[in-house]
Each structure stands twice: as structure tokens, then as C-alpha cells.
Amino acid sequence: MSHALAHGNEHEAHGPEQGKGVIGFIKRWLFTTNHKDIGTLYLWLAMFSFFVAGGMALVIRAELFQPGHRFVDPNFFNQMTTMHGLIMLFGVVMPAFTGMANWQIPMMIGAPDMALPRLNNWSFWILPFAFALLGSTLFQSGGGPNFGWTMYAPLSTKFAPPSTDFMIFAIHMMGISSIMGSINIIATILNMRAPGMTLMKMPVFVWSWLVTAFLLIAIMPVLAGAVTMMLADRHFGTSFFEAAGGGDPILFQHIFWFFGHPEVYVLVLPAFGVISEVIPTFSRKPIFGYHFMVYAIISIAVLSFIVWVHHMFTTGVPLGAELFFMYTTMLIAVPTGIKVFNWVATMFKGAMTFETPMLFAVAFVFLFTIGGFTGLMLALVPADYQYQDTYFVVGHFHYVLVPGVIFSLMAATYYWLPKWTGHMYNECLGKWHFWLSVISVNIAFFPMHFLGLAGMPRRIPDYALQFTNFNMISSIGAFIFGFSQLLFLYNVVATVRKGKKVDGRVWEGSHGLEWTLSSPPPYHSFVTPPDIL
Amino acid sequence: MAVKNHVKLVTTLVIMVLGMFAFGFALVPIYNTLCKTLGINGKTNATAIAYDATHAKISKNRDVWVEFVATNNGGVPWAFYPKTKKLKVHPGEMATLAFYAENKTNHRMTVQAIPSVTPGIAAKYLKKTECFCFTQQTLGGHEAMDMPLLFHLDTNLPTNVKTITLAYTLFDVTDRVTH
Numbered sequence: 001m002s003h004a005l006a007h008g009n010e011h012e013a014h015g016p017e018q019g020k021g022v023i024g025f026i027k028r029w030l031f032t033t034n035h036k037d038i039g040t041l042y043l044w045l046a047m048f049s050f051f052v053a054g055g056m057a058l059v060i061r062a063e064l065f066q067p068g069h070r071f072v073d074p075n076f077f078n079q080m081t082t083m084h085g086l087i088m089l090f091g092v093v094m095p096a097f098t099g100m101a102n103w104q105i106p107m108m109i110g111a112p113d114m115a116l117p118r119l120n121n122w123s124f125w126i127l128p129f130a131f132a133l134l135g136s137t138l139f140q141s142g143g144g145p146n147f148g149w150t151m152y153a154p155l156s157t158k159f160a161p162p163s164t165d166f167m168i169f170a171i172h173m174m175g176i177s178s179i180m181g182s183i184n185i186i187a188t189i190l191n192m193r194a195p196g197m198t199l200m201k202m203p204v205f206v207w208s209w210l211v212t213a214f215l216l217i218a219i220m221p222v223l224a225g226a227v228t229m230m231l232a233d234r235h236f237g238t239s240f241f242e243a244a245g246g247g248d249p250i251l252f253q254h255i256f257w258f259f260g261h262p263e264v265y266v267l268v269l270p271a272f273g274v275i276s277e278v279i280p281t282f283s284r285k286p287i288f289g290y291h292f293m294v295y296a297i298i299s300i301a302v303l304s305f306i307v308w309v310h311h312m313f314t315t316g317v318p319l320g321a322e323l324f325f326m327y328t329t330m331l332i333a334v335p336t337g338i339k340v341f342n343w344v345a346t347m348f349k350g351a352m353t354f355e356t357p358m359l360f361a362v363a364f365v366f367l368f369t370i371g372g373f374t375g376l377m378l379a380l381v382p383a384d385y386q387y388q389d390t391y392f393v394v395g396h397f398h399y400v401l402v403p404g405v406i407f408s409l410m411a412a413t414y415y416w417l418p419k420w421t422g423h424m425y426n427e428c429l430g431k432w433h434f435w436l437s438v439i440s441v442n443i444a445f446f447p448m449h450f451l452g453l454a455g456m457p458r459r460i461p462d463y464a465l466q467f468t469n470f471n472m473i474s475s476i477g478a479f480i481f482g483f484s485q486l487l488f489l490y491n492v493v494a495t496v497r498k499g500k501k502v503d504g505r506v507w508e509g510s511h512g513l514e515w516t517l518s519s520p521p522p523y524h525s526f527v528t529p530p531d532i533l
Numbered sequence: 534m535a536v537k538n539h540v541k542l543v544t545t546l547v548i549m550v551l552g553m554f555a556f557g558f559a560l561v562p563i564y565n566t567l568c569k570t571l572g573i574n575g576k577t578n579a580t581a582i583a584y585d586a587t588h589a590k591i592s593k594n595r596d597v598w599v600e601f602v603a604t605n606n607g608g609v610p611w612a613f614y615p616k617t618k619k620l621k622v623h624p625g626e627m628a629t630l631a632f633y634a635e636n637k638t639n640h641r642m643t644v645q646a647i648p649s650v651t652p653g654i655a656a657k658y659l660k661k662t663e664c665f666c667f668t669q670q671t672l673g674g675h676e677a678m679d680m681p682l683l684f685h686l687d688t689n690l691p692t693n694v695k696t697i698t699l700a701y702t703l704f705d706v707t708d709r710v711t712h
Binding site: 115182186187190191217219220222223224225240244245248251254255317 | 538546549556558560561571573606607654702704705
């Protein structure tokens with residue numbers, strides 16, 4: 001450890017090149033090729049998008065507080081659901097995890113920086129332009145995309161507003177960005193590991209990102225193809241999804257979900273990785289069943305390619321296919337179950353303490369599992385005919401994405417922020433943030449299951465009177481959840497600016513290469529490779 | 534050494550990306566071929582299948598109901614309906630009926646009818662000798678016509694299929710034709 005610390009001091013002088021004034025500031029961030037700087041940029045972009053897309057969610061919940069068209073018109077409501085989905089996926093979760101990867105992977109595997117620093121700069125700086133393009137659609141004549149984030153043809157081809165083309169190009173740009181980011185991450189992990197850091201010694205977070213990056217490389221081009229076909233159908237007279245010209249709208253759903261289902265695991269695998277780092281630290285035990293954790297990640301990724309039709313059970317697919325995709329979907333519960341059991345086993349008889357990251361991680365294990373179980377219910381073909389396109393589905397995926405993925409991002413931020421800034425966050429405020437979030441998230445999303453089972457369809461701005469009570473409860477929860485996140489923002493900003501100094505280890509039970517560096521770590525992490533035991 | 538490693542690895546990864554982009558487009562013919570060979574998405578034959586009345590095998594002891602449905606896509610302003618709603622046929626036997634079509638507008642329009650069979654599995658056993666859906670149909674303003682449909686059911690039709698619904702959706706393709 002003293003070895004690594006010595007390097008830290010030596011390189012303190014090699015900080016970022018900081019020019020003078022505003023121009024200097026812009027040049028420093030625009031031209032940076034440093035993995036930590038780019039990680040920070042990704043994370044701030046995600047933070048910004050989180051509040052934008054969260055604001056859209058609150059518009060949706062405000063409209064649904066009572067039945068009737070009270071607050072926004074239905075077309076704008078549809079634009080909100082579409083943009084909320086697109087921005088939360090491509091603007092919050094994916095950039096946030098890419099930011100985490102940028103910060104952590106070089107430090108965790110003992111590398112000085114990412115493998116391809118200039119590509120890294122480019123991957124990030126495409127994104128602000130992509131989101132400017134996407135956001136601009138809301139202000140164009142005809143309004144923004146209003147067909148849901150799944151962009152089903154012919155809603156997105158024949159009946160879509162003109163601004164859809166801007167959305168298509170925004171998706172192309174985001175795709176290019178995340179493909180380049182993935183190439184960079186794979187090159188870093190495969191080529192830049194410190195001597196002695198074998199694949200099976202890598203932290204689970206790094207493993208989860210290696211697998212995720214391969215998933216992204218496999219699916220983002222397919223999405224690019226799907227939206228390109230949409231564009232061609234819209235403007236170049238092709239009929240990929242147009243029945244009148246010999247195409248098939250169902251084909252769009254197949255292509256989309258071939259991308260869409262592995263995409264779900266793109267969002268959740270890094271979350272699994274984060275939880276696998278946080279729980280051992282605060283249980284003061286190594287992760288239980290490391291090898292199985294790694295194999296589970298790989299098998300989830302492989303299985304994710306052969307389950308996509310479970311999104312389309314009601315489109316008239318043959319019985320044999322329904323059975324096949326039902327069984328493969330349920331098979332995914334096996335590796336996922338292994339992971340959940342291993343986290344619980346890691347905590348079992350551990351010397352546990354409950355700092356904010358651990359609270360979020362424990363809530364993740366519990367609440368993500370609820371989302372997993374409702375997923376199993378949806379996987380059953382006969383039941384799915386009832387649940388399809390109802391609020392039950394909305395409840396399901398918000399349980400896996402909010403108290404699942406978003407909570408893991410919170411856990412990761414509280415866990416690594418002291419390492420990144422050298423300052424301890426405000427624990428009291430962190431606990432307030434956690435308890436407000438965990439209570440309100442359940443108030444917001446649990447009633448959605450009941451609404452769905454009672455037959456309330458999703459993606460509607462108005463509903464029948466009998467759904468009023470649960471919708472009110474849900475909206476109240478959503479508003480508490482939304483405003484609680486301001487505590488998070490404040491806590492992060494305050495910690496970045498000042499706070500109690502922390503040492504390299506930060507946490508008593510921390511384990512891994514990143515904790516052998518000083519806090520904040522030197523600008524270039526490991527200029528000479530560390531010794532791996 | 535490290536740089537050379539990167540070049541090799543990144544080249545491989547870029548090839549994977551391009552391959553997957555191509556695969557996205559390859560899904561189109563893969564999907565069409567699979568649906569056609571397995572007969573699973575309710576699409577019927579798009580060109581005529583000859584019917585030999587003298588040698589045809591007819592399952593006289595089996596009756597299958599065939600129902601006809603007509604829909605106008607996106608409010609195409611045509612009158613479009615089957616003149617016979619429902620027919621009882623023996624598999625192997627030729628059936629003939631007509632669909633009525635009338636262009637209710639003042640201008641010339643071209644339409645394309647797209648068939649779909651429910652249950653989907655029955656699609657490949659429904660064989661058309663003549664169908665208005667094989668080609669595009671053009672009518673001047675306020676013109677009308679009877680459009681013929683000749684078909685028979687294959688005698689190998691699974692025995693659990695007792696009713697078949699043949700649905701046609703009418704799409705306006707006037708813009709596509711003039712281009």
C-alpha cells in the first residue's frame with residue numbers, strides 16, 4: 001500500500017492542464033482524454049438527464065393524479081412517456097454506468113488510464129449533441145416522438161410526427177457513442193490489466209462491465225439497423241414494416257426486442273457488479289461464490305439473446321415458440337437467483353454495518369427481487385395474455401429499474417464518491433435520502449401492480465374512475481421520490497466542494513486495488529503496475 | 534507491444550459491430566423465409582397455385598367453415614366487403630366467391646389487399662388459384678367491381694382446424710404507383 005501511495009504523491013504534480021478563464025476551463029474539459037475527467041463528465045450528464053427525465057415522470061404522474069384530461073393534452077402526455085423512457089435509458093443509466101466504468105475500471109485492474117483515451121473523449125462528447133437533437137424534437141412543429149420508447153411501426157413510420165427523424169439520428173449518435181465506449185472498455189480490460197491480474201482475479205464490477213460491453217457491441221448495431229429501416233420506410237419508399245408493400249410491422253417488434261431484451265441486461269449487469277462490490281465491503285467478508293457470480297453474469301448475457309419473444313406473446317406467435325420463449329425466460333431466473341443467494345450468503349454472519357451505500361445495496365437485493373418475481377409472472381404465457389400492456393408491466397420494470405438499477409447507482413455513488421473526491425459525504429443526509437427514497441419508491445410503484453391486475457392499460461393519459469385511489473397514491477409517492485433526489489444532488493455537490501478528509505481505504509472493509517491509491521487518486525492511476533497478491 | 538495488441542483487438546471488435554449491423558438487416562429475409570417455410574404468420578401464397586379439378590382429392594366426409602373479413606386500413610375511402618360472409622367447404626374442393634370494391638372518391642385510386650389467415654398454422658393449407666390480392670387494383674372515381682377469389686383447402690389441413698378466418702386489409706398505394 002505504501003508503494004502505491006508513494007506513486008500518488010509523485011504524480012500529484014501531473015494534474016490536469018488548466019488554462020486561464022472560461023476558455024481554459026472549456027478547453028480543459030472539451031479536450032480531456034483522462035479517464036477520471038471523462039468519467040466525471042459522464043456522471044454529470046447522467047445527473048442532469050436524471051432530473052430532466054424525472055421531471056417528465058412527474059408531468060406524467062401529475063396528469064394521472066386524477067382521471068380526466070386536466071393538466072396536459074394527450075399528445076403531450078404521449079411525448080412525455082416516450083422521452084422519459086428514452087432519456088432514462090440512454091441518458092441516465094447507460095452514461096452513469098459508463099462514467100463509473102471510466103473512473104473505476106483502470107483503478108480496479110491497475111492500469112494508468114483507459115486503453116484508447118481519444119476515443120474515450122469522442123464517445124462522451126457525441127452525447128451532449130445527441131441529447132440536444134433528441135430534446136429539440138419537443139419544440140418542433142408537430143411535437144416530439146409520441147409512440148413510446150419502443151417505437152413500434154407503423155406508429156413510428158406512417159403516423160409519426162416529422163420530428164421522428166431527429167430522434168432516429170439522435171439514437172444513431174447514442175449508439176455510436178456507446179459502441180465506442182464499449183470497444184474502449186473491452187480493450188482496457190483485456191489489454192491493460194496489471195501483471196498478475198488474471199481474469200478470474202478481477203473484481204465482479206469489472207467482469208460485469210466486460211460482459212455488458214460485449215452485449216452492447218452485439219445489440220446497438222441491431223438497434224441502429226432497426227431505426228435505419230424506420231427512416232427508409234419513412235422517406236425512401238421501402239416497405240420493411242409496411243404491409244401494403246409486402247413488409248410486416250411484427251418484424252419491427254422482432255428486431256427491436258432482439259436489441260431490447262439484451263438491453264435490459266446492459267442496464268442491470270453493471271448494477272449487479274456494483275452490488276457485488278458494496279455488500280462484501282460492509283459485510284467485511286469476501287464475496288460468496290466469486291466464480292459462480294462470474295458464470296452467472298455470463299449465462300445471463302447468453303440467455304438474454306434467446307428470450308426476446310416474451311415481449312410479443314400476444315402478437316400471434318405459434319404455440320411452440322411461446323413455450324420455448326417462456327422456458328428460456330424462466331431459465332434466466334436461475335443465474336439471477338444464484339446472484340441473489342450469493343449476496344445474501346455474503347451478508348450471512350458478516351460483521352455488517354449500514355452506511356448509506358450498504359442501505360441502498362440491501363434495498364436493491366430485496367426490491368430488485370420483487371421485480372424479478374413479477375418478471376416471472378409475466379413470463380408465463382397464459383398469465384401474460386392478461387398482464388400485457390397493463391400497469392402491471394409498468395410496475396414490474398420500474399421495480400427492476402428504479403429500486404434496482406437506480407438504487408445501485410446511488411449505492412455506487414455514495415460508495416466511491418469519497419474515493420473520487422477525497423471527502424466524506426454527509427452520512428446523515430445520505431440516510432435521509434435513502435429512507436425517503438426507499439419508502440416513496442414503494443408508494444409510487446407498488447400500487448401499479450394492483451392497477452394492472454385490475455385492468456388499467458399503460459400509456460394512457462386518462463382512466464376509469466375506479467382506478468383513482470391507487471393512481472393518487474402512486475402520484476404522491478412519485479413526487480416524494482422525485483423531490484428526495486434533490487437531497488442526493490445537494491449531498492454530491494457539497495461533497496465535491498468540501499468535506500471531512502478520508503484516507504485511501506475510506507471504508508474499514510474495503511478491498512481491492514482502487515483503495516490502495518490515495519483519495520482523491522492521482523490524475524494517472526497506476527503509472528507503474530501495482531503488485532497483485 | 535501494447536499498441537499492436539490494441540489494433541488487433543479493436544479491429545476484431547469493429548468487425549463484430551459491422552457484422553451485427555448487417556445481421557440486423559439480415560433478420561428481414563431470415564424472418565420472411567422462416568415465416569414462409571413454417572407457415573407461421575398467417576401469410577398465404579402470393580401467386581396462383583394451379584388446381585386440377587379432374588384429379589383433385591376431396592375429403593367429402595370433412596367440413597371446414599371459412600369466414601371472410603374485410604378491413605380498410607387507416608380509413609381508405611372505399612366500400613370493401615365479401616359478398617359471402619361464410620362458406621362450408623370440403624378440403625380439396627374448389628370454392629369461389631367475390632369481394633365487392635367501390636372507390637367512393639372522385640379520383641383514381643390504386644389499392645393493395647393484404648391477406649391474413651387465422652389460425653396462422655392454417656395459412657399454408659389455404660391455396661389460392663385466383664385472388665385480387667395477387668395484384669394491385671385500380672378504380673376510377675365512383676367505379677365499382679366484383680373481385681374474384683378462387684381457393685381450395687389442402688386435404689392435409691390439421692384435423693383440429695374446424696374454422697378458418699381469411700381477412701383482407703385494403704391499403705392505399707396510389708402514391709407508390711405514381712412515383
